[in-house]
Amino acid sequence: MTTASLESRIEGFFTAGADAVGDAHALEAFLELRTALEAGTLRSAESDTDAPTGWRVNAWVKRGILLGFRIGALTEMSGGGALSFLDKATYPARSFTPEDGVRIVPGGSSVRSGAYMARGVVMMPPAYINAGAYVDEGTMVDSHALVGSCAQIGRRVHLSAGAQIGGVLEPVNASPVIIEDDVLVGGNCGVYEGTIVRKGAVLAAGTILTRGTPVFNLVSGEVLRATYELPLIVPENAVVVPGSRAVTKGKGQQWGLSLYAAVIVKYRDDKTSLSTTLEDLLR
Numbered sequence: 001m002t003t004a005s006l007e008s009r010i011e012g013f014f015t016a017g018a019d020a021v022g023d024a025h026a027l028e029a030f031l032e033l034r035t036a037l038e039a040g041t042l043r044s045a046e047s048d049t050d051a052p053t054g055w056r057v058n059a060w061v062k063r064g065i066l067l068g069f070r071i072g073a074l075t076e077m078s079g080g081g082a083l084s085f086l087d088k089a090t091y092p093a094r095s096f097t098p099e100d101g102v103r104i105v106p107g108g109s110s111v112r113s114g115a116y117m118a119r120g121v122v123m124m125p126p127a128y129i130n131a132g133a134y135v136d137e138g139t140m141v142d143s144h145a146l147v148g149s150c151a152q153i154g155r156r157v158h159l160s161a162g163a164q165i166g167g168v169l170e171p172v173n174a175s176p177v178i179i180e181d182d183v184l185v186g187g188n189c190g191v192y193e194g195t196i197v198r199k200g201a202v203l204a205a206g207t208i209l210t211r212g213t214p215v216f217n218l219v220s221g222e223v224l225r226a227t228y229e230l231p232l233i234v235p236e237n238a239v240v241v242p243g244s245r246a247v248t249k250g251k252g253q254q255w256g257l258s259l260y261a262a263v264i265v266k267y268r269d270d271k272t273s274l275s276t277t278l279e280d281l282l283r
């Protein structure tokens with residue numbers, strides 16, 4: 001079955017709304033999509049040099065993921081014992097074998113169906129990877145990290161402890177969060193609302209990026225912001241740290257308030273590489 005024909009079947013069943021529930025052909029189409037997502041052959045967003053951000057959103061794939069939620073009946077997924085788990089039958093947790101080449105260290109982590117984990121990915125417990133997410137080779141997902149639905153994580157990325165990568169399913173044309181190759185996302189960072197972090201960038205511990213976060217670039221003198229058409233984009237190799245800016249409007253000045261801001265203090269240099277050297281032997 002070609003991708004084009006899978007796309008048209010998914011679109012048809014998505015448009016059918018409630019009529020797709022209980023339709024064996026809809027389930028079949030969804031399962032084909034889910035298998036392709038897990039194999040990494042289909043993605044909710046992919047690199048595209050013609051796109052303004054360098055990434056193209058495959059809205060039909062996201063519609064297919066939503067179709068899976070619509071047609072999946074709630075089912076018990078407990079392994080027995082005192083703990084009980086309930087979720088859509090279409091989205092059970094994934095299971096892996098040593099042949100998959102990933103490491104999921106025991107202790108409460110879960111990878112949901114429809115997520116792709118490339119070889120060499122290491123997941124420290126507890127961590128969660130949601131449906132439609134794509135995690136590329138050699139990436140480390142540390143304890144308490146979240147990779148939200150449809151988020152795209154590149155090669156050799158380090159998602160440090162407590163890093164939260166937001167997910168986005170709707171609206172279907174909304175770009176997911178994208179973390180490109182060789183990025184270090186420090187501890188307790190939060191990257192949300194379609195933000196793109198370009199190759200090699202470093203987010204210092206505690207940096208939060210959303211569509212509303214201004215990023216002050218001390219090197220270029222610009223202030224980076226999301227626009228109506230484009231998400232917030234952190235430039236390649238930028239070193240971003242959490243900062244604050246004075247409030248100059250209304251009572252803010254009188255009250256001496258500051259608001260959160262992110263600051264690009266420099267671009268990655270030898271010192272940064274030393275500060276972010278990872279324990280290769282542990283991998």
Ligand SMILES: CC(C)(COP(=O)(O)OP(=O)(O)OC[C@H]1O[C@@H](n2cnc3c(N)ncnc32)[C@H](O)[C@@H]1OP(=O)(O)O)[C@@H](O)C(=O)NCCC(=O)NCCS
Nearest residue numbers: 142160161186187202203204205241242265271272275276
């Ligand atoms: C960003 C980071 C890698 C430091 O990079 P670096 O290249 O060594 O940075 P430098 O020390 O040269 O600092 C450059 C400037 O940024 C400031 N800065 C650096 N890290 C900062 C931080 N976390 N918050 C605020 N300012 C910071 C420095 O004070 C310096 O400014 P100054 O010249 O005005 O003093 C480091 O701070 C960091 O956050 N590492 C990630 C830690 C982590 O989360 N580990 C997780 C393990 S699970």
